[in-house]
Amino acid sequence: MLFKQQVWLRQKLLVLGSLAVGSLLYLVARVGSLDRLQPICPIEGRFGGASSQAELPLRALQFKRGLLHEFRKGNTSKEQVRLHDLVQQLPKAIIIGVRKGGTRALLEMLNLHPAVVKASQEIHFFDNDENYAKGIEWYRKKMPFSYPQQITIEKSPAYFITEEVPERIYKMNSSIKLLIIVREPTTRAISDYTQVLEGKERKNKTYYKFEKLAIDPNTCEVNTKYKAVRTSIYTKHLERWLKYFPIEQFHIVDGDRLITEPLPELQLVEKFLNLPPRISQYNLYFNATRGFYCLRFNIIFNKCLAGSKGRIHPEVDPSVITKLRKFFHPFNQKFYQITGRTLNWP
Numbered sequence: 001m002l003f004k005q006q007v008w009l010r011q012k013l014l015v016l017g018s019l020a021v022g023s024l025l026y027l028v029a030r031v032g033s034l035d036r037l038q039p040i041c042p043i044e045g046r047f048g049g050a051s052s053q054a055e056l057p058l059r060a061l062q063f064k065r066g067l068l069h070e071f072r073k074g075n076t077s078k079e080q081v082r083l084h085d086l087v088q089q090l091p092k093a094i095i096i097g098v099r100k101g102g103t104r105a106l107l108e109m110l111n112l113h114p115a116v117v118k119a120s121q122e123i124h125f126f127d128n129d130e131n132y133a134k135g136i137e138w139y140r141k142k143m144p145f146s147y148p149q150q151i152t153i154e155k156s157p158a159y160f161i162t163e164e165v166p167e168r169i170y171k172m173n174s175s176i177k178l179l180i181i182v183r184e185p186t187t188r189a190i191s192d193y194t195q196v197l198e199g200k201e202r203k204n205k206t207y208y209k210f211e212k213l214a215i216d217p218n219t220c221e222v223n224t225k226y227k228a229v230r231t232s233i234y235t236k237h238l239e240r241w242l243k244y245f246p247i248e249q250f251h252i253v254d255g256d257r258l259i260t261e262p263l264p265e266l267q268l269v270e271k272f273l274n275l276p277p278r279i280s281q282y283n284l285y286f287n288a289t290r291g292f293y294c295l296r297f298n299i300i301f302n303k304c305l306a307g308s309k310g311r312i313h314p315e316v317d318p319s320v321i322t323k324l325r326k327f328f329h330p331f332n333q334k335f336y337q338i339t340g341r342t343l344n345w346p
């Protein structure tokens with residue numbers, strides 16, 4: 001009898017002991033991760049507009065961010081909005097392009113920052129006449145709920161190449177910060193083609209080979225009418241934007257480096273946005289199965305981008321690649337010169 005009681009007691013102690021050790025380990029990991037993510041720090045003077053609430057520490061923003069997530073899942077009631085001081089703010093920064101440059105990865109990675117809130121969908125307000133006609137309040141209502149100290153960022157890559165957009169954005173906010181993520185132009189064009197090709201295949205449609213679209217069969221020269229080629233002439237599009245915004249309002253993100261080494265690129269963006277550096281290596285881990293960096297928000301929540309990001313490109317005739325690279329070369333030189341960012345593309 002005594003022996004049975006001793007065994008029972010030992011088992012009980014063992015269970016309690018493991019629970020205590022488990023909880024301790026969990027707390028250590030959690031506190032560690034929180035400290036890496038958001039040491040207490042006031043957000044000061046970001047984008048002007050100082051208010052008493054601008055002193056809110058980032059740790060609190062991170063905590064509140066959890067609440068925001070809950071709100072997004074359910075229906076945010078008016079009461080909740082009022083109680084938590086939630087607002088739908090116009091973006092303070094926009095990722096204007098470039099399509100297939102890594103715009104989604106950039107937005108999601110910036111969203112790791114406790115002071116950033118992303119608009120999940122591409123809103124296409126400035127490039128779509130019908131949407132634009134609905135007015136700025138319609139646009140604002142498309143924004144996620146956030147705390148006044150946070151900044152909202154949206155991405156719509158079509159903005160970069162659409163004629164009317166710079167003037168329209170300027171009219172909304174002439175001091176807005178503009179992010180452009182670029183990749184080596186030929187690779188970007190092939191990525192663009194791959195996306196369209198996949199769409200056609202999904203609809204059981206046939207499509208031309210890349211070589212046929214990118215090279216004019218009559219002249220054997222690069223086909224500048226092909227949209228995937230035109231989009232990659234970054235300097236031409238940027239020059240249109242520069243009629244409205246000074247170059248200081250743009251930040252160029254190296255999309256090729258964001259794939260292989262995202263942290264330094266994100267740190268440059270934090271600086272450009274005047275945000276305290278909060279995204280760390282802890283937030284980014286390489287997933288060998290995906291072949292890309294994925295996002296870690298905390299010990300519980302992490303995610304990789306959808307499978308539509310990081311497609312396998314079709315093989316392209318090397319002579320066509322050489323031709324395209326030669327074609328883009330002078331435009332790239334001009335782009336480096338204007339932006340002050342040299343990317344060493346071939």
Ligand code: A3P
Pocket residue numbers: 098099100101102103104105157191192258259292293294305308309310311312
């Ligand atoms: P590919 O599909 O050509 O590889 P966008 O979001 O502007 O459409 O850009 C898509 C590109 O983002 C992908 O192009 C992919 O290479 C790149 N990318 C950058 N970082 C990524 C990441 N962490 N996960 C998946 N794709 C990423």
